[in-house]
Amino acid sequence: MKDKQPYIVCFGEVLWDVFPEGKRAGGAPFNVAYNVHKMGFDAKVLSKIGKDDLGQKLIQQISNWGISTEYIQIDECYPTSTVIAKIDEHNEATYEIINNVAWDHIEFNPNHNELITNAEAFVFGSLSSRNEETKNTLFRLLEMAKLKVFDVNLRPPFIDIELIKTLLLKSDIVKINKLELHQIIDFIGEKFNTEEQAVKLIQNHFDIGEVILTKGSEGAIYFVQDQHYAFPALPISIADTVGSGDSFLSGFISKRIQKGTTPEEILREAIALGAFITSKSGACPEYEYSDFEKFKAKSFL
Secondary structure, three states, X not given: OOOOOOEEEEEOOOEEEEEOOEEEEEOHHHHHHHHHHHOOOEEEEEEEEEOOHHXXXXXXXXXXXXXXXXXXXXXXXXXXXXXXXXXXXXOOEEEEEOOXXXXXXXXXXXXXXXXXXXXXXXXXXXXXXXXXXXXXXXXXXXXXXXXXXXXXXXXXOEXXXXXXXXXXXXXXXXXEEHHHHHHHHHHHOOOOOOHHHHHHHHHHHHOOOEEEEEOHHHOEEEEEOOEEEEEOXXXXXXXXXXXXXXXXXXXXXXXXXXXXXXXXXXXXHHHHHHHHHHOOOOOOOOOOHHHHHHHHHHHOO
């Protein structure tokens, strides 16, 4: 592989979110890649689309954004994924996820060895493992990744408790929200009094060095070994919450892979990018890095 600059790999679903007003490119791993790319870092997307019109349009859109499509496979049998997305009166998004689509069948390829081994971080979620073929590919890739970042992203009805436990055991960094925190604690049969105590239980049970707990309007807490760092949410006018957690993770990763950054700087960037994207419509809005810099400067006055 010719790439010399640092890059991350985002593995899993790439799809069209179908809103009443039209389609938008999405999928949690792709949303992360899009915003990491906007932060000035290279992001490789490892996924699969169908050999259909929707797939061609998706590849064209991703290419137009300047993101590599080299590792997006094309499936002869299964269609490009679509998700029916709805925004309620509180600007919260709900999703109807269609089953048995192209990204359920991501194949392992020998050229993945160098791709994964040389990546600064390997980002994945739990949804893409709902099918055996993609799950088996993910497990092989995790054996090669040097920094494994698990965005838990539980989506009913595709929740496999034993799979979640296995992925947690394989992870270096885990991002969860408050609901997922409670679900994982239930999975392992533990009791807790505070969120900090609950996260420590998870860290100890699964031997996880770093956990990020996102709390929506209450901000986030970043747990690093025995220390934790809290940061409040930024006051914004919410456009919608589509991709809010994904953009938060993009901000986190873009700082985390830089040498010499402190946990406070990493969390601050995550909070800022999450807020910036939440103030805009959709998970992948058009913007320039300078727009984000202006938003940060104004937010942290």
